[in-house]
Amino acid sequence: xxxxxxxxxxxxxxxxxxxxxxxxxxxxxxxxxxxxxxxxxxxxxxxxxxxxxxxxxxxxxxxxxxxxxxxxxxxxxxxxxxxxxxxxxxxxxxxxxxxxxxxxxxxxxxxxxxxxxxxxxxxxxxxxxxxxxxxxxxxxxxxxxxxxxxxxxxxxxxxxxxxxxxxxxxxxxxxxxxxxxxxxxxxxxxxxxxxxxxxxxxxxxxxxxxxxxxxxxxxxxxxxxxxxxxxxxxxxxxxxxxxxxxxxxxxxxxxxxxxxxxxxxxxxxxxxxxxxxxxxxxxxxxxxxxxxxxxxxxxxxxxxxxxxxxxxxxxxxxxxxxxxxxxxxxxxxxxxxxxxxxxxxxxxxxxxxxxxxxxxxxxxxxxxxxxxxxxxxxxxxxxxxxxxxxxxxxxxxxxxxxxxxxxxxxxxxxxxxxxxxxxxxxxxxxxxxxxxxxxxxxxxxxxxxxxxxxxxxxxxxxxxxxxxxxxxxxxxxxxxxxxxxxxxxxxxxxxxxxxxxxxxxxxxxxxxxxxxxxxxxxxx
Amino acid sequence: xxxxxxxxxxxxxxxxxxxxxxxxxxxxxxxxxxxxxxxxxxxxxxxxxxxxxxxxxxxxxxxxxxxxxxxxxxxxxxxxxxxxxxxxxxxxxxxxxxxxxxxxxxxxxxxxxxxxxxxxxxxxx
Numbered sequence: 001x002x003x004x005x006x007x008x009x010x011x012x013x014x015x016x017x018x019x020x021x022x023x024x025x026x027x028x029x030x031x032x033x034x035x036x037x038x039x040x041x042x043x044x045x046x047x048x049x050x051x052x053x054x055x056x057x058x059x060x061x062x063x064x065x066x067x068x069x070x071x072x073x074x075x076x077x078x079x080x081x082x083x084x085x086x087x088x089x090x091x092x093x094x095x096x097x098x099x100x101x102x103x104x105x106x107x108x109x110x111x112x113x114x115x116x117x118x119x120x121x122x123x124x125x126x127x128x129x130x131x132x133x134x135x136x137x138x139x140x141x142x143x144x145x146x147x148x149x150x151x152x153x154x155x156x157x158x159x160x161x162x163x164x165x166x167x168x169x170x171x172x173x174x175x176x177x178x179x180x181x182x183x184x185x186x187x188x189x190x191x192x193x194x195x196x197x198x199x200x201x202x203x204x205x206x207x208x209x210x211x212x213x214x215x216x217x218x219x220x221x222x223x224x225x226x227x228x229x230x231x232x233x234x235x236x237x238x239x240x241x242x243x244x245x246x247x248x249x250x251x252x253x254x255x256x257x258x259x260x261x262x263x264x265x266x267x268x269x270x271x272x273x274x275x276x277x278x279x280x281x282x283x284x285x286x287x288x289x290x291x292x293x294x295x296x297x298x299x300x301x302x303x304x305x306x307x308x309x310x311x312x313x314x315x316x317x318x319x320x321x322x323x324x325x326x327x328x329x330x331x332x333x334x335x336x337x338x339x340x341x342x343x344x345x346x347x348x349x350x351x352x353x354x355x356x357x358x359x360x361x362x363x364x365x366x367x368x369x370x371x372x373x374x375x376x377x378x379x380x381x382x383x384x385x386x387x388x389x390x391x392x393x394x395x396x397x398x399x400x401x402x403x404x405x406x407x408x409x410x411x412x413x414x415x416x417x418x419x420x421x422x423x424x425x426x427x428x429x430x431x432x433x434x435x436x437x438x439x440x441x442x443x444x445x446x447x448x449x450x451x452x453x454x455x456x457x458x459x460x461x462x463x464x465x466x467x468x469x470x471x472x473x474x475x476x477x478x479x480x481x482x483x484x485x486x487x488x489x490x491x492x493x494x495x496x497x498x499x500x501x502x503x504x505x506x507x508x509x510x511x512x513x514x515x516x517x518x519x520x521x522x523x524x
Numbered sequence: 525x526x527x528x529x530x531x532x533x534x535x536x537x538x539x540x541x542x543x544x545x546x547x548x549x550x551x552x553x554x555x556x557x558x559x560x561x562x563x564x565x566x567x568x569x570x571x572x573x574x575x576x577x578x579x580x581x582x583x584x585x586x587x588x589x590x591x592x593x594x595x596x597x598x599x600x601x602x603x604x605x606x607x608x609x610x611x612x613x614x615x616x617x618x619x620x621x622x623x624x625x626x627x628x629x630x631x632x633x634x635x636x637x638x639x640x641x642x643x644x645x646x647x648x649x
Contacts (some may be wrong), residue, residue, distance in 0.1 A: 258582035
């Protein structure tokens with residue numbers, strides 16, 4: 001049975017966009033003012049709060065805090081951080097052609113965690129980012145990591161200007177044995193290029209999560225549900241009528257939807273998904289902890305110019321699970337194992353003949369799939385108070401496979417990895433805090449396989465596929481270091497300054513990438 | 525603690541089951557393409573090549589294996605463009621046998637059912 005999809009097309013003109021941006025800025029400023037004016041419980045006048053919130057030992061139960069009910073007593077102290085962050089990344093070659101080989105981003109952000117009293121907690125943040133992403137190839141769509149492989153692409157590429165607003169907020173309340181929490185995350189992003197070809201992507205991303213927890217004997221059990229909705233409008237313009245090149249609608253591993261390649265240069269993406277989670281944490285300092293979270297998110301790719309014809313649907317399933325044991329005493333330690341699994345299934349809608357103004361969607365074929373599994377075990381140690389040292393080691397196995405059905409294409413590899421990280425927190429007195437973080441990771445490629453119909457692939461697509469395969473299957477080293485200094489002068493009555501500098505170096509036999517970031521601001 | 529472990533395992537299975545969704549894996553079908561000859565002449569032997577081009581991915585399927593004036597081919601379901609050309613040995617109304625060049629094309633055909641039968645009239649060149 002043939003189905004017709006009849007959609008209303010929407011166009012946002014420039015005036016409406018400017019009004020929308022102004023509205024978002026007003027909400028971000030309002031949230032900032034609310035956070036700054038809210039009186040709080042347990043707000044310390046020295047570096048005690050900073051030490052607690054920065055301590056990596058408190059990240060042992062980080063996964064459970066995705067459930068908003070578990071944020072109620074995540075920390076004993078309140079803190080607000082406001083500052084400017086600068087991040088610069090540069091590589092000689094691409095790790096992923098579609099995301100570029102570097103970026104320079106400046107971000108102003110505020111984040112707050114406030115214990116209003118023993119039962120009520122609020123948290124939130126707002127940020128504004130501008131910058132540039134460099135040398136993006138074969139991708140004219142924003143949020144590539146969310147939407148791949150169904151992006152628009154051309155053979156020229158270039159740099160992209162980036163502007164992003166984000167804010168989040170949450171509230172949790174504890175009543176006897178029960179804890180209830182809710183949180184909202186919002187992101188709006190605008191990316192564009194100022195020379196031909198001129199892609200433009202405007203995306204909005206909203207996540208709402210609710211959580212409920214119950215204190216049973218020595219443990220807290222929690223369940224959570226959430227909804228996630230996403231939209232992006234994406235188009236490519238050419239101001240020079242003589243320089244128009246075709247845009248391709250990619251369908252995975254170098255394939256594209258040939259029928260609509262060329263002059264169809266507008267698309268929009270939309271999707272609404274769900275999140276479900278289960279959490280278990282110990283109420284005392286020692287005990288078992290467990291976290292499972294499942295996400296399902298479908299993304300539909302719709303061609304605006306063809307009377308809103310949907311050409312593909314991407315279904316993304318993610319499962320993140322972790323179980324471990326935490327012991328607190330003279331020496332704190334934890335041991336855990338976990339799995340992160342993502343399954344991406346791409347369905348192509350085969351369009352029928354166009355009659356009058358609509359294309360019928362005849363059948364749907366599941367042509368693309370990508371599966372990523374990360375199994376790992378790890379452990380951590382924490383000791384000291386004035387000199388607080390936290391060490392973490394993690395060892396794992398990664399298995400990734402991408403397939404396209406016809407003509408058969410496949411890219412697969414397996415890796416083993418080891419990660420070591422360390423943190424040293426030193427409070428020289430209550431008004432100074434020094435922090436050093438170091439990380440080292442090695443990803444060893446165990447096996448790899450590629451199947452491609454090279455005989456019928458053109459030169460550009462062959463280059464895309466081969467460079468992607470090389471970057472994904474090389475052995476990778478990563479080294480990172482970060483230092484932070486915080487000072488809360490006595491005269492400033494709880495307001496302090498922080499300065500942070502970090503860098504990360506990534507190395508494969510063909511790719512060398514350096515990333516530096518620095519931030520400065522106030523904390524109170 | 526034992527009860528908690530059981531609850532955890534049940535949730536793990538539920539979450540694992542959640543990632544199973546219907547897969548649209550009915551990919552291929554058999555297509556029978558019949559070249560129709562005008563009633564006034566009798567086809568004796570036909571040869572040539574039938575090419576089907578998938579409109580979605582641009583891939584071409586070709587076959588020259590005629591059984592009478594029909595070819596069969598297994599291909600990916602979807603929408604296609606058809607082109608065929610070759611030679612036909614036929615008997616004319618006056619009894620004479622002639623070899624004629626023929627061709628035919630269709631710019632849109634739907635190959636989705638199981639199987640698909642397509643008839644197309646040839647023209648002589």
